[in-house]
Amino acid sequence: MKLRCAVLDDHQGVALGLGDWSRIAEQVDVRALHHHLGGESAVADAVGDCEIVVIMRERTPFPATLFARLPRLRLLITSGMRNASVDLAAAARHGVTVCGTSSNSEPPAELTWALILGLARHVVPEAGALRSGGRWQSTLGTDLYGRRLGVIGLGKIGTQVARVGQAFGMEVAAWSPNLTEERAAEAGVELAASKEALLAAADFVTLHLVLGEHTRGLLGEAELKQMRPTAYLVNTSRAGLIDQDALLKALGEGWIAGAAADVFDEEPLPPAHPLRTAPNFLGLPHLGYVTRRNYDGYFQQAVQDIEAFLAGEPVRTLGRPATG
Template sequence: MQTCLILDDYQNAALGLADWARLSDRLAVSNITDHIADRDALVSRIEQAEILVIMRERTPFPADLLERLPRLKLLVTSGMRNLAIDGAAARARGITVCGTESSPTPPTELTWALILGFARHLPLENRNLRDGGPWQSTVGMDLAGATLGVLGLGKIGSRVAAIGRAFGMRVIAWSPNLDDARAAAAGVERAESKEALLEASDVVTIHLVLGDRTRGLLGEAELRRMRPSAILVNTSRAPIVDQAALVRALEESWIAGAGLDVFETEPLPADSPFRRLPNVLALPHVGYVTRNNYRTFFTQAVEDIEAWLAGAPIRLLS
């Protein structure tokens, strides 16, 4: 009987959200709920598995790790894109890599949770209420009439933009390939440039795919173009923003603050400035973590495994 391990199941949710019993006559399935950062310890835990199910980029699979897993035959990731997997190295070793669908709704909702949480100072006001601190100590930011700048008008960005319009915001958007027709179809204005969007926006929210053209898209020069009263929200991928420049921007008040759900190193190191900066509302990369999205991930992971066992793998990653 082959072994299937589900990695980084932080919430211990995977086994209860899909019918893994369908595989019980062919596979021994178990989950690992802790994150194993040490490479040797990781190999020791997973080297006997023929099948691994992984969640996004929680554990990267570069070539040097794949080389240490000679038994591995199938790697299933949530989502249909995972830059943390060395696809070429996997193919060279005969490892099949499959994915699953992902809904744009959960990250859209979390984006607005961060925007609203920061705009109305919810963490501070809640803490004051619980701890007996000042009653009403902040003045909130009005969203109606403010400008929302959306970087990336895809499945998530277009939904975020629609909610911005519902709040009565002026919504502008920019991406390297955005044209007037696509912007008009989404009911937003197309900014002439990234710089124009940054200068005009009260809230800037990032919904771009990480790639060569978007890595480091916002650096010091771009962050300095933002308004001192503006908020930057990133629920996409951390490397789209130069992290050292972002820390400086927050420390030196180039911008009012940031709502962050993604980081270059996850879990976030204990000494990270993002844990201590008072003008950061940070979450542990939970934008896609909802019951329905997890149910889709793990149900389709079971389907991917069944198809692979039958010799006809589906949802192959290119």
């Protein structure tokens, strides 16, 4: 009897075309779900018959309570090699191997600049006016050349964003809780004296940190008030880095010129969420990693992960079942 595999959150309907699933067709029946499953009960009902589940990043969380509702599950594959929404300890307790795939850092860095440029040059309202026959030229763009870019988090993505800022002729400063003078010098950027100093001096602030105990709520009301009223804030990392109520207040009361985000506390963002209509806000539906090159890698390597699991030699493992 064949094993069953479900691919979740295939919103674009591309998963079965980008991986060579024929390689496991004799042993595994694969189906793709093209809509988001809201809540644990919906997930358990949809994949309760499956031994293998493939998930996309952190779109569908797998906490301990969900593993308990999926007794048939033996292999969980996530795109990327880090997924904070999967309880790896619970997976091990329930005998589930968790594997991942590679993920490229360039796409989210590129999207960060799409958002920065979209804010600076008012791309969405101007394009909307052109399409609707509205007013011809109604905004003044903000220059990048000579302005100051503040990068919070100078890892792979933050470093790439900093390099592009330098190419635009911007002054670039960086800060993170553990950033050193040596690391900043390697990237060719200034080390800000503090988070507060970076926020107060930057014309554009962009976040590139991992969400954790010490970074959750990193920017709250006090920090947003330290920014210039002409400054822009961009977040393509994790929504929890910014206090979302404070962000709404900052936009509504004009503490900052505008903000852009590709990440939200709840995804998909509810239709009535106030960020959808917040002034001077540019939002995208978590597209940072959504490119052809990344998706090719995700689904091709998902097939490889399944093949290795079937052979008893799983690779790219995030978590293994407990033994003994």
